[in-house]
């Protein structure tokens with residue numbers, strides 16, 4: 447399929463032409479024109495590498511990945527940021543992960559608070575452990591939480607505070623679970639390192655603490671779904687209709703008790719692989735819980751994922767119920783799609799976000815008849831791009847050179863393979879894939895530009911060359927893109943919208959995208975520099 451009149455190789459050359467030779471060489475490996483071989487193999491893309499200093503990138507830090515992303519959405523753990531106040535403030539509800547405090551009897555919901563040690567010069571010079579102890583005590587006295595977690599920011603690692611020793615001491619003193627994370631912002635090359643640290647910590651300190659087998663015939667965990675804009679609520683609604691019991695989510699609207707009990711589930715479903723694959727792998731090794739990849743972004747993807755769950759349990763009762771739910775809910779999705787499609791068909795989008803959404807959301811755009819001209823992750827790894835199956839020997843955790851792998855072995859007392867080898871082979875023969883996920887590139891047409899860790903300069907150039915109908919990214923990109931007269935949809939926070947997951951979410955998304963690409967307002971947009979050319983500037987190297 448020819449995507450556009452532009453030759454992608456020429457576009458690539460143009461993006462690189464203004465960079466100094468060393469930078470151009472590095473970026474050349476991260477800007478790839480896609481080509482999929484008949485066996486599904488794609489070109490190699492360099493990713494999960496340090497951003498070139500001086501390039502304005504989209505990435506966040508290790509602390510953001512650990513505290514903000516993976517553990518932030520849990521409602522009843524008090525998360526204390528040990529560091530200067532800006533770090534806590536930055537991660538205070540900006541991600542729009544929602545909670546339902548009515549879920550637990552005690553009604554604990556600490557998500558609306560921002561807990562921080564507010565580190566000052568005093569602590570930088572004399573050490574911050576004393577202030578951290580006081581903060582933990584104060585949080586305990588005021589809220590009596592079941593658990594307190596401590597997150598380290600850059601200065602903590604630089605001055606050498608031992609947050610783990612403080613946590614052990616306070617755990618013994620208070621008699622509740624207190625645990626710390628060495629997720630200093632500078633670790634690794636992006637938020638991805640923080641995901642790994644969060645996965646390790648929650649597995650080490652919480653998973654497996656409660657062996658009670660709860661109610662429900664079909665018991666699953668939903669991993670890598672953070673309830674942004676209420677996505678997880680919509681997915682849970684579908685689970686309930688189908689008779690599927692969610693033991694724990696990781697970690698949208700989750701609770702410490704659910705994490706502690708999650709190893710008792712029959713199956714792990716992975717939504718965002720990038721952020722949570724480590725927990726899934728560790729749970730499989732230690733307790734024998736298998737995992738399958740799901741995607742609830744898009745009507746067809748949602749139906750497919752529900753069918754995957756039914757296939758795993760392989761019981762007529764569940765299969766019938768899943769089919770009934772799909773039959774009841776799909777018509778509204780199809781009708782909404784048919785309604786907007788005449789206006790969205792043929793429109794062109796670009797998606798640059800995180801580590802999984804730039805892939806997942808392409809399904810929704812395909813349903814709308816829209817083409818993805820170019821896409822990329824901020825911090826995805828090679829396997830997220832190229833697909834795991836074509837990379838059997840890749841060291842998945844290249845980012846995490848300085849992040850300790852937990853040495854996990856089967857738990858002799860509690861290891862319980864949820865499915866026999868014969869049954870697994872039978873299901874595999876019927877098309878259910880265990881422990882597998884698809885990368886972004888095998889599903890994208892030849893000639894698409896796949897760009898890792900996109901820079902602001904490249905964003906401006908892509909927009910000038912392609913003039914896409916829609917650009918999807920985050921808050922840092924939003925206003926510069928809009929000043930080019932191109933609408934920007936935030937695929938992180940969803941702006942003020944959502945949910946976009948599940949059947950109802952797909953309908954919301956169709957309407958939102960219709961509104962954005964059909965609106966004429968962007969054509970009237972005049973950027974300040976167009977009105978007042980005297981304000982225009984040129985790049986130093988031009």
Ligand code: CFN
Pocket residue numbers: 511515541637670672674718719720721799800801802803804937938939
């Ligand atoms: S909710 Fe997730 S879906 S967890 Fe991850 S890789 Fe971020 S916070 Mo922003 S929106 Fe984004 Fe993904 Fe997984 Fe979110 S695409 S960048 S670290 N992400």
Ligand code: HCA
Pocket residue numbers: 505506507510511514540541542637800919920921922936938939
């Ligand atoms: C993060 C969180 C973020 C930022 C979003 C954005 C999110 O990376 O620390 O840049 O708009 O989704 O909230 O990805």
